[in-house]
Amino acid sequence: MKIMVLENDPKELTLIQQALNGKRTELIKLGSIEQAWPYVQSGESRFLIANWDTSDLRTSQFIPRARAAKLDVPVYIVLTTAKNTDDESVPTGADDIVQRPFKPADLKNKVGMAERIISLASSLASARNQLENQAAYDELTGFMNRAAFFKQSAGELERSRRASMSVSLIALDIDNFKGINETFGAELGDEVLRVLSQTIREKSRPYDCICRWESDEFVVMLAGVIGADAEKVAERIIAGIRGTRIEVESKTSVNVKLSAGIASVARVTTSTEVEPLIQQAFQAMARAKEAGGNQVFMSYV
Numbered sequence: 001m002k003i004m005v006l007e008n009d010p011k012e013l014t015l016i017q018q019a020l021n022g023k024r025t026e027l028i029k030l031g032s033i034e035q036a037w038p039y040v041q042s043g044e045s046r047f048l049i050a051n052w053d054t055s056d057l058r059t060s061q062f063i064p065r066a067r068a069a070k071l072d073v074p075v076y077i078v079l080t081t082a083k084n085t086d087d088e089s090v091p092t093g094a095d096d097i098v099q100r101p102f103k104p105a106d107l108k109n110k111v112g113m114a115e116r117i118i119s120l121a122s123s124l125a126s127a128r129n130q131l132e133n134q135a136a137y138d139e140l141t142g143f144m145n146r147a148a149f150f151k152q153s154a155g156e157l158e159r160s161r162r163a164s165m166s167v168s169l170i171a172l173d174i175d176n177f178k179g180i181n182e183t184f185g186a187e188l189g190d191e192v193l194r195v196l197s198q199t200i201r202e203k204s205r206p207y208d209c210i211c212r213w214e215s216d217e218f219v220v221m222l223a224g225v226i227g228a229d230a231e232k233v234a235e236r237i238i239a240g241i242r243g244t245r246i247e248v249e250s251k252t253s254v255n256v257k258l259s260a261g262i263a264s265v266a267r268v269t270t271s272t273e274v275e276p277l278i279q280q281a282f283q284a285m286a287r288a289k290e291a292g293g294n295q296v297f298m299s300y301v
Contacts, residue, residue: 001115004039006030006050006057012080012100016049019107033062040066040075046118049107052079052094063093072125076114138212140190141197149211153221153274156209160223160268167272168230168264170220171281172200172237175257175293177216184248192216192246192256199240204233219278226264227298234260234296242294257294261285265301277301 003020005027007013017027028045030036033056039045050057057063057079066075078096095117096110136148144152160167174180174196181189193216200210200218209221222230238258246254261284263277280299288297 001047002026002028002045004028004030004036004045004048006033006048006055008054012051015104016107019104020111033057033060046073047076047114049078052081067093073118073121076118078110078114140193141212143197143210143212146211146213149209149219150274152209156221156223157268157272157274161270161272164267165224166226166266167268168222168225168262169277169281170222170230170234171261171285172218173259173285174216175259175289180254184254188248188254192254195244195246196241199244200237203236203240226266230262230264231296231298234262238294238296259285259288259293260296261288262296262298263301264298
């Protein structure tokens with residue numbers, strides 16, 4: 001564990017080093033509290049030991065700022081103070097206080113307790129992030145679900161609006177998915193969805209918003225792409241799934257057909273919203289299906 005130490009008195013610093021001797025820790029010596037922010041923001045260190053009486057911690061407002069920061073694991077702050085320090089001047093935001101002079105063993109015990117608390121906080125943050133990811137992403141395909149897509153795409157629209165950019169939305173649907181499930185079973189149907197998901201991922205950009213909308217329906221938002229360029233992306237996806245062999249036990253391959261509809265906006269404005277784009281893309285996709293499927297239909301908004 002990396003521990004930030006803000007202590008300008010060499011004797012006090014030696015006591016802190018003695019207290020941590022033998023523990024698997026690395027001390028980061030700070031000359032001022034502002035030097036702590038890069039370590040805090042990067043997550044490199046979540047533990048600070050600071051002299052409240054002689055450092056610039058008091059005037060910097062570091063503790064309120066650290067508590068207000070949205071960190072997965074909060075900074076654990078241990079302050080050292082003189083015995084005659086006025087209790088009212090010590091901030092309530094500190095996690096623990098050690099009065100000087102202290103013995104190395106006293107601080108060592110404090111550090112041990114802090115390590116356990118930080119470890120617990122890290123475990124809780126990891127579990128929380130895992131739950132959030134499970135809630136935001138479809139387990140089978142790894143793509144965003146509807147709720148996550150609406151949130152992400154709204155941000156993309158706002159960025160596109162500020163930059164006066166275009167945006168296109170592609171709706172995709174497997175033409176013969178019901179027949180595949182009925183003929184070969186749901187297990188093979190899931191495999192088809194996984195293969196299609198991989199194709200969509202390969203044929204789109206790493207930062208494009210991709211959503212498994214429902215069953216065999218997918219939605220892809222392309223910021224900065226309009227018209228023919230969006231159509232090329234959809235055609236690459238259709239060609240990619242068409243050229244992929246999905247074999248069953250009987251050695252026969254499944255022929256997957258895909259239809260796509262596109263809603264394209266030349267310039268995003270304050271009136272551009274996600275839901276109407278999705279509706280128009282699905283309407284264009286329905287027309288592609290009515291025309292025989294396995295093709296792309298375009299709609300300009």
